[in-house]
Amino acid sequence: MLLTSIKVLxxxxxxxxxxxxxxxxxxxxxxxxxxxxxxLTAAAGAELCGLCPTGAISFGPGLTLxxxxxxxxxxxxxxxxxQVRFTNEYRLASPTREGLVVTEGQxxxxxxxxxxxxxxxxxxxxxRSLHLREVSAGGDNSCEMELGAAGNVNFDxxxxxxxxxxxxxxxxxxxxxxxxxxxxxxxxESTWQAVPEPKVLIAVGVDAISGGxxxxxxxxxxxxxxxxxxxxxxxxxxxxxMTFITGxxxxxxxxxxxxxxxxxxxxxx
Amino acid sequence: MMGNNTLxxxxxxxxxxxxxxxxxxxxxxxxxPAFAADMRALLGSVSGGADFSESNRCxxxxxxPDAATGGLSFYALVxxxxxxxxxxxxxxxxxxxxxxLESLSRDIPVLHxxxxxxxxxxxxxxxxxxxxxxLRYSYNRHHRDDSMDTYxxxxxxxxxxxxxxxxxxxxxxxxxxxxxxxxxxxxxxHLEIALGYQHRGIESLIAGTSHRxxxxxxxxxxxxxxxxxxxxxxxxILESGAPEGWRGCDVIRCERAVALExxxxxxxxxxxAALCMDMAYQTGHVACEALRTLVINAMQQWCGNRFGxxxxxxxxxxxxxxxxxxxxxESTLTEVIGRYRTVGRDLLSTPSVxxxxxxxxxxxxxxxxxxxxxxxxxxxAGVRRDARCAFNFYPLEGFEPVVVDAEAExxxxxxxxxxxxxxxxxxxxxxxxxxxxxxxxxxWFEGYPAPxxxxxxxxxxxxxxxxxxxxxxxxHAALTDGAGEVAAYKVYDPSLHNWTMLALSVRGAQxxxxxxxxxxxxxxxxxHDL
Ligand code: SF4
Numbered sequence: 001m002l003l004t005s006i007k008v009l010x011x012x013x014x015x016x017x018x019x020x021x022x023x024x025x026x027x028x029x030x031x032x033x034x035x036x037x038x039x040l041t042a043a044a045g046a047e048l049c050g051l052c053p054t055g056a057i058s059f060g061p062g063l064t065l066x067x068x069x070x071x072x073x074x075x076x077x078x079x080x081x082x083q084v085r086f087t088n089e090y091r092l093a094s095p096t097r098e099g100l101v102v103t104e105g106q107x108x109x110x111x112x113x114x115x116x117x118x119x120x121x122x123x124x125x126x127x128r129s130l131h132l133r134e135v136s137a138g139g140d141n142s143c144e145m146e147l148g149a150a151g152n153v154n155f156d157x158x159x160x161x162x163x164x165x166x167x168x169x170x171x172x173x174x175x176x177x178x179x180x181x182x183x184x185x186x187x188x189e190s191t192w193q194a195v196p197e198p199k200v201l202i203a204v205g206v207d208a209i210s211g212g213x214x215x216x217x218x219x220x221x222x223x224x225x226x227x228x229x230x231x232x233x234x235x236x237x238x239x240x241x242m243t244f245i246t247g248x249x250x251x252x253x254x255x256x257x258x259x260x261x262x263x264x265x266x267x268x269x
Numbered sequence: 270m271m272g273n274n275t276l277x278x279x280x281x282x283x284x285x286x287x288x289x290x291x292x293x294x295x296x297x298x299x300x301x302p303a304f305a306a307d308m309r310a311l312l313g314s315v316s317g318g319a320d321f322s323e324s325n326r327c328x329x330x331x332x333x334p335d336a337a338t339g340g341l342s343f344y345a346l347v348x349x350x351x352x353x354x355x356x357x358x359x360x361x362x363x364x365x366x367x368x369x370l371e372s373l374s375r376d377i378p379v380l381h382x383x384x385x386x387x388x389x390x391x392x393x394x395x396x397x398x399x400x401x402x403x404l405r406y407s408y409n410r411h412h413r414d415d416s417m418d419t420y421x422x423x424x425x426x427x428x429x430x431x432x433x434x435x436x437x438x439x440x441x442x443x444x445x446x447x448x449x450x451x452x453x454x455x456x457x458x459h460l461e462i463a464l465g466y467q468h469r470g471i472e473s474l475i476a477g478t479s480h481r482x483x484x485x486x487x488x489x490x491x492x493x494x495x496x497x498x499x500x501x502x503x504x505x506i507l508e509s510g511a512p513e514g515w516r517g518c519d520v521i522r523c524e525r526a527v528a529l530e531x532x533x534x535x536x537x538x539x540x541x542a543a544l545c546m547d548m549a550y551q552t553g554h555v556a557c558e559a560l561r562t563l564v565i566n567a568m569q570q571w572c573g574n575r576f577g578x579x580x581x582x583x584x585x586x587x588x589x590x591x592x593x594x595x596x597x598x599e600s601t602l603t604e605v606i607g608r609y610r611t612v613g614r615d616l617l618s619t620p621s622v623x624x625x626x627x628x629x630x631x632x633x634x635x636x637x638x639x640x641x642x643x644x645x646x647x648x649x650a651g652v653r654r655d656a657r658c659a660f661n662f663y664p665l666e667g668f669e670p671v672v673v674d675a676e677a678e679x680x681x682x683x684x685x686x687x688x689x690x691x692x693x694x695x696x697x698x699x700x701x702x703x704x705x706x707x708x709x710x711x712x713w714f715e716g717y718p719a720p721x722x723x724x725x726x727x728x729x730x731x732x733x734x735x736x737x738x739x740x741x742x743x744x745h746a747a748l749t750d751g752a753g754e755v756a757a758y759k760v761y762d763p764s765l766h767n768w769t770m771l772a773l774s775v776r777g778a779q780x781x782x783x784x785x786x787x788x789x790x791x792x793x794x795x796x797h798d799l
Contacts, residue, residue, distance in 0.1 A: 004615040008556050011608045015559040026566075028573040028588070051722075053483035073486055074579050078587045078719075086573075134442040138469050140795050141444055142493025142576045145539075148442045153555045154562050166440035183406055183417050183466045183798075184445055187437055213487055219408035219470030237578060238493060 015153045023090075023242055030072045030086035031243075032111070035063040035104045040083055048080050054212060057084075067092055067235040068100040068209040093234045093247025100209070100233055113250045121198055122231060123253030126172055129161040130252055132202070133171035133195060137188045138220065139178030142238035143205035147175065150241035157245045160254075168192075173200030173231075179207040179214035182221040189224055200251070203230040204244060206237045276307060279347075279356040286522065287656070288505035289355055290732045293748070296344065297358045301370055304345070304360045311347050311356070312377045321379075321638040323652055324351040328744040329733065330383035332362070332391060333757045339364040341391060346733055346746065350659045357731065362393065372398035379641030382765050405465035405798045409473065420463045422449050430458060433780065437466045444794035448783075455779050460772045467798035475758040476747075481507060481583060481722035484755070488745075489578050491760055492796035497532040498738025499760070499796075500581035501525050502745040505734030507583040509727040510753050520712050524590050527598075527705035528568075528580055530698040533739040534602070535564040536791075537691040537698070538609055543788040544688060545616070548625040556612050560605050567601045570594060582720035589717050595706040606699045613692040626685040630774040630786040633682055634675070640769040644741015646790055648672045649690040650682040656737035671697055687789040725753025740764060740793060762796030 017023060025031070037059065040048070045059035056069035057076060063083060065076075077084045091111040094100050095118045136144050150157045151164060165171050168191050180188060192201070203225070206212035214220050232251045234244050278297050282289040299307070314321045329346040341362040348355045362370070372395035374381040384395045385404045392411035394401070403410065406417050424432070430451050437445035445466040451459040475487050488503030489496045504525075539561040545553030565575040572580040572588040580588060590598075616622050632642075637650040647654045648671060655670035671693045673681040678689070726732060726749045733746040741763030748757040771790045775783050 004611060004618060005552055008552055008608075008611050008615050011611060012552075012556045012559060015555070026570045028570055030573045030579075051482065053480060053486050071486055071578075072574070073482070074573060074587065075482055135438055136442075136444045136467075138467050138795070139444065140490045140493030141793065142496070142578070144442050144444065145494060146575070149562070152558045152562070154559060164442055178467075179469060181466065181468055181798075182408060183468050184437070186418075187445065187466070191438055213474065213483070213490055214469045214471075217408075217470040217474055219468050219473075238576065240575070 016156045016159075017154055020155070020157075020242075020245060025088045025090055025240070025242065027088055029088045029090065029240070030074050030077075032087050032089040032092055033065050033067070033070075033077070033102055034085045034087060035065060035102060036083055037063040037104060040080075044080075048076060048083060051079060052076055054206070054210075054215070062104045064104075065102045066100060066210075067102060068097060068233060069206065069212065070235065071206055071212065071237045073237075090240050090242045091246045092236065092243050093232055093250065095232055095251065097209075097233060100235055115250070118251060118253075119231065122200055122251060125198055126200070126252045129172075130200075130248065131163050131165040131170060131172050132175050133168045133173070133191060134164055134175045134177070135184075135188050135191050137176060137178040137184040137208075138181035138214065139205065139207060143177040143207070143236075146236075146238045146241050147177070147204065147244065150244050155241045155245060157241075157248075160245075160249060162245070162248055162252075168194035169196070171195050171199070173202060175202045175204055176208045176224075176230075177204050179211045179217070179220045180222050180224050182219055185221040185224060192224070192228065200231045201228055202232045202234065202248070202251075204234040204236075204239050206235060209233050209235060212237070276310065276356065278303070279307065279358045281352075281354045281356055283354050284733070284735060286505070287502075287735045288509060288732070289734075290509050290727045290730045291357050293729050293731060296731055299358055299360050301360050304358060305371060305373055307358070308345065308347075308373055308380075309376060311349075312379060314376075321377075323638060323654065325349050326641055326643070326654070326742075327377075327379055327383065328355070328735065328742065329746045329759055329761055330380065331746070331759050332387045332393070333748060334391075335361065340366070341393065343387075344731060344746075344748075346744070348659075348735065348742075350654070353659050355733065355735075369394045369396040371396050374398050374400070378639050379766065403465070405468050407465075407468050407799075408470050417463075417465060420447070422463070423451070423459065423461050425451055429453060446794050450780060450783070452780060455781070457775045457778055457780060457783070460775050460783070462768050462772055464768070464794060464797050467795040469795070469799065471799045472758045472760055476755045479754050485582055486578075489581070491799065492762060492793045493576060494536065495532070495738045495740065495743070495762070495793065495796065496577045497525070497529045497581060498736055498740070498743050499745075499762075500577070501529060502734045502736040502738075502743045504581050504583050505736070506732050506745050506747050507726065509730070509732040509734075510725045511584075518585070518718055520709065520715055520717060521586055523705050523708050523712070524586065525581060527590065527702050527709070528571075528577055529736070529738070530701045530705070531564060531568055531598070531602075532577060534605075534695050534698040534702070535561050535568070536739045537695045538564065538605070540788065540791050541609075541612070541616075541688065541691055543791070544684075544785065547785045547788050548622065550616070550619070550622055553612055553616055553622075556608070560609055560612075563601055563605050567598045570597060584721040584724065585718035586720060590706070590709055592710060592713055595709055599703055599706050602699055602702060606695065609692075609695060616688065617692075623685065625785070626688060627683065628680070629684045630778050630782050630789070631683040632770055632774045636773050637682070637770065640773065641766045642741075642770050643763045643766055644737070644739070645687070645690050645694065646741060646763075646767040646770050649686040651675050654742070656735050656742040668697075668701070684785060684789050726755065728753040738763065740791075740796075741767065760799055762793055764792040764794075764797045767792050768797065
């Protein structure tokens, strides 16, 4: 009835996050790790590396953690709190695969997006509008749901002109989730071929980036990623909507993560 | 007619907290004709009609190669709600066996998925199997040259009917699967669903490692929208090595129950949003979307992940539901359920919404029993099936499953029942979460065990674990070796049975009804394909 509908709307209120650039996630969220090997013996180091279910951690010299392999299960930080700590920094995306490898030296927890590694035409072509086609190739539906959430009433990435589209013919790029199962390999390739040039390729979630838990599975066929190199890697298990949004905005040339004055007006601020 | 007393030869196991184990030596090995007769007595219809048992259901039936003889060993698990037990038996197939086993699927349609899987993996044909098609094109299938491209779709050579094929890549952000409709104009005559695109070989990966943490995170990845359901089912298996199953810590068991209900609540609200979206009811869509966000953010505040990944670990946990977190969850969810109730009232009092749902895409109770539906898909059609009743790992006082009753509610099995189901189950989940939080508050001084990844499983056993995920009953089963490591692992997601419900629901409906019905079931692709 009308009155109930009005009540629903009143309770709903304003849901969109006004300043996406100032979002802070709760402390429990596991984002960019900070590493410290001081005082770690070789034996303890081997134990630390061995406990990781995907072999994301390596030791010697110094600790490194590959976010492209990490499931953010948090076990390493629980068992070795002196060595690994997860910050709530959700800005993790990188245009290069190497950019996902966290080393000890890096300024603690800071995002180091390498803008120079992005093809210049991406910013030129897609800065104001980027339409993406999503292909789930063995994804477990958590990354897929988070990508859906990136466009929902809360995160509303549509405000930046970033949207998902139903047809590859209408798309400027493809977002892949999942380790690419052998049964989906051909479909993924044909979706990619159906997108007109110029186009971008984005790998979302640990499964897509490195195969994750399924890297060695005989049911997986990662030839697609041997032939096509992603323009953006968005780590996470699943990738948080904010990780995706900040990553894609950086990819299309929003430099600092703080909106320029012109964009301020566009968002109605 | 087979007397019930022949079932004495089956091993009856009373699962503790949903987990049961049987020493391999104790699994009765029956000759196939006796096995078949017992299965008919347990699961078949008495009169040959639609009166399949509500209480009994086959939760697992699989075969593994027997290294010693070169043949196959079969295991079947039949859960009985009425007796509160699970019956276990097996049969063996000799390598030199001539002729084929008689298929049971014609009399017990529920078994078709199990028989198809066995045929796909080992090339064992069942005589008279009515729907002898590959189930998921797993990488270790018997006929390697068969591929997804050659899936034998059902076709009709007719000038009046036409075919519509959708998928495997769909127009939204969803998982892949192929749907083929046989249509008479806009009216759907038959829908066939071909799955397997998501097959990642997860069962082999679980059996292929002894790294407990790796097994636990693989369990969480079976279906990323059912992290807790599958995570809890798997934890039951990993904890089976403890004497009498692991019942050591009430705090952990209660926390798992709270988490499982939070997952159910979040998904039901999210599904209401999706349903509203597909019938173009914007208000309900955005309102529910925002509510789901609140629930999963509360989950994130508990364990750092919006889907609960990292929460369930064997023998303990890393993220305690502290008083403060519990309070936050309680107050958030109280707000959420209040607003969700208003949305529900709004939906059920809006004529245009009701017109889109009432009597559309119905499935009858008889059909649900016939195809072995579980979870909300069964309960919305009036079938009382809920693993929380008989095998709940943390029984909360007076739990009663929600069942949509045909007489009291003037009809069931249609889209409207599926919506009502969600609205009412959300209430039950909310009550269980609040009760669980209260219970935990009284235990805050109790010790909190850390996960233990070093313990072996029950050795030389058949171990199984049942949990009621939000889609329905989840069953995991494992065969273990002498060292207590997993030798074979089987996962049964409720979707395995419920996909047939979706196909039946759209018979006679319009093609445009399909997306709405699909959302109303919201079944898992990866959970089916593994
Ligand atoms: S959080 Fe990442 S690095 Fe640490 S154990 Fe888990 S997967 Fe490995």
